[in-house]
Amino acid sequence: MTRWLDEDEQRTWRSFLGATQLINEALDRQLQRDAAMPHAYYVILVRLSEAPGRAMRMSELAARTGGSRSRLSHAVARLEERGWVRRERCPADGRGNLAVLTGDGRAALAAAAPGHVEEVRRALFDVLKPEQVRELDEICTAIIYAADGNTLEG
Amino acid sequence: MTRWLDEDEQRTWRSFLGATQLINEALDRQLQRDAAMPHAYYVILVRLSEAPGRAMRMSELAARTGGSRSRLSHAVARLEERGWVRRERCPADGRGNLAVLTGDGRAALAAAAPGHVEEVRRALFDVLKPEQVRELDEICTAIIYAADGNTLEG
DNA sequence: CCTGAGTATATGAGAGTTCAACTAAATTGA
DNA sequence: TCAATTTAGTTGAACTCTCATATACTCAGG
Numbered sequence: 001m002t003r004w005l006d007e008d009e010q011r012t013w014r015s016f017l018g019a020t021q022l023i024n025e026a027l028d029r030q031l032q033r034d035a036a037m038p039h040a041y042y043v044i045l046v047r048l049s050e051a052p053g054r055a056m057r058m059s060e061l062a063a064r065t066g067g068s069r070s071r072l073s074h075a076v077a078r079l080e081e082r083g084w085v086r087r088e089r090c091p092a093d094g095r096g097n098l099a100v101l102t103g104d105g106r107a108a109l110a111a112a113a114p115g116h117v118e119e120v121r122r123a124l125f126d127v128l129k130p131e132q133v134r135e136l137d138e139i140c141t142a143i144i145y146a147a148d149g150n151t152l153e154g
Numbered sequence: 155m156t157r158w159l160d161e162d163e164q165r166t167w168r169s170f171l172g173a174t175q176l177i178n179e180a181l182d183r184q185l186q187r188d189a190a191m192p193h194a195y196y197v198i199l200v201r202l203s204e205a206p207g208r209a210m211r212m213s214e215l216a217a218r219t220g221g222s223r224s225r226l227s228h229a230v231a232r233l234e235e236r237g238w239v240r241r242e243r244c245p246a247d248g249r250g251n252l253a254v255l256t257g258d259g260r261a262a263l264a265a266a267a268p269g270h271v272e273e274v275r276r277a278l279f280d281v282l283k284p285e286q287v288r289e290l291d292e293i294c295t296a297i298i299y300a301a302d303g304n305t306l307e308g
Numbered sequence: 309c310c311t312g313a314g315t316a317t318a319t320g321a322g323a324g325t326t327c328a329a330c331t332a333a334a335t336t337g338a
Numbered sequence: 339t340c341a342a343t344t345t346a347g348t349t350g351a352a353c354t355c356t357c358a359t360a361t362a363c364t365c366a367g368g
Contacts, residue, residue, distance in 0.1 A: 028356095058346070059345090059346065059347080069346075069347065070347090070348080073347065073348055074348090074349090077348090077349095090346090093346080095347070096346060096347080097346080097348095
């Protein structure tokens with residue numbers, strides 16, 4: 001009945017789990033140590049910094065960072081306490097909130113970015129041959145495409 | 155100074171983050187829904203089930219599951235509450251503890267496994283061409299190898 | 309034997325995530 | 339126009355993880 005994983009698939013799957021776990025841990029450790037924020041918060045700041053007016057609707061921001069609304073609410077609450085983000089009522093839609101990156105938030109991001117990029121290179125890009133980077137891109141794109149399909153179906 | 159990511163690298167990096175996040179969420183959702191356990195606990199049960207005598211030292215188990223000792227202590231405490239694992243004093247070393255998989259634990263694992271494997275296939279293997287699976291394996295192996303090197307150096 | 313250094317694990321507090329309500333505003337439609 | 343539904347976002351509780359610390363044991367010297 002069940003299509004169990006064969007030996008090769010087992011090995012690949014465990015490599016995959018191990019590799020992604022190691023990378024996530026490395027990112028979190030580095031950012032926590034050098035910038036006192038978890039990686040998830042860094043991603044939020046990055047997305048906000050790229051938005052026009054450095055502001056974005058909460059839902060939009062949640063979608064772009066790949067997290068739930070609840071998670072984003074809690075996260076933005078913490079970021080607000082630190083003065084890195086502020087909330088504004090959305091003028092067009094009374095239900096909506098805008099998350100706005102503050103000057104302090106931009107500064108925190110600018111301070112954190114170089115060390116973070118360095119870590120990303122060390123953990124991933126420096127380790128792979130250029131052709132492997134291309135392959136990885138295609139693989140991840142396929143995974144995302146399929147997952148979106150599944151989500152929409154289910 | 156900083157070697158920023160170029161456009162291709164940015165895209166690849168974000169695909170990678172998105173893909174791994176989606177897979178982890180899918181695994182956790184499926185296991186939580188169908189077997190009432192997080193993926194991390196499933197991995198612990200699997201590793202235990204593969205050990206001789208279905209028993210392993212806590213440190214060893216922590217290393218094999220790629221987690222910290224503290225995390226494993228907490229996790230095993232929860233698994234013990236459910237009756238899936240029990241702790242035994244290590245005969246050879248009075249400081250050590252053995253985590254032992256119980257009959258109920260084996261049953262829980264057996265019940266969870268088919269759905270989990272199905273989810274792994276759906277999220278990863280069904281999505282990739284055989285040659286991509288091979289490439290992914292090599293990529294992940296390279297990442298792990300490099301990360302271990304870094305850990306030992308730093 | 310002891311004492312001190314190192315190892316194995318546990319524990320508690322703090323932080324982040326998830327899930328399930330809950331509030332409030334917009335939209336639909338009779 | 340007004341109730342029903344949907345959408346946006348928040349909140350609180352339960353759970354997991356991390357970090358620092360504590361406890362218990364081993365081992366090597368003196």
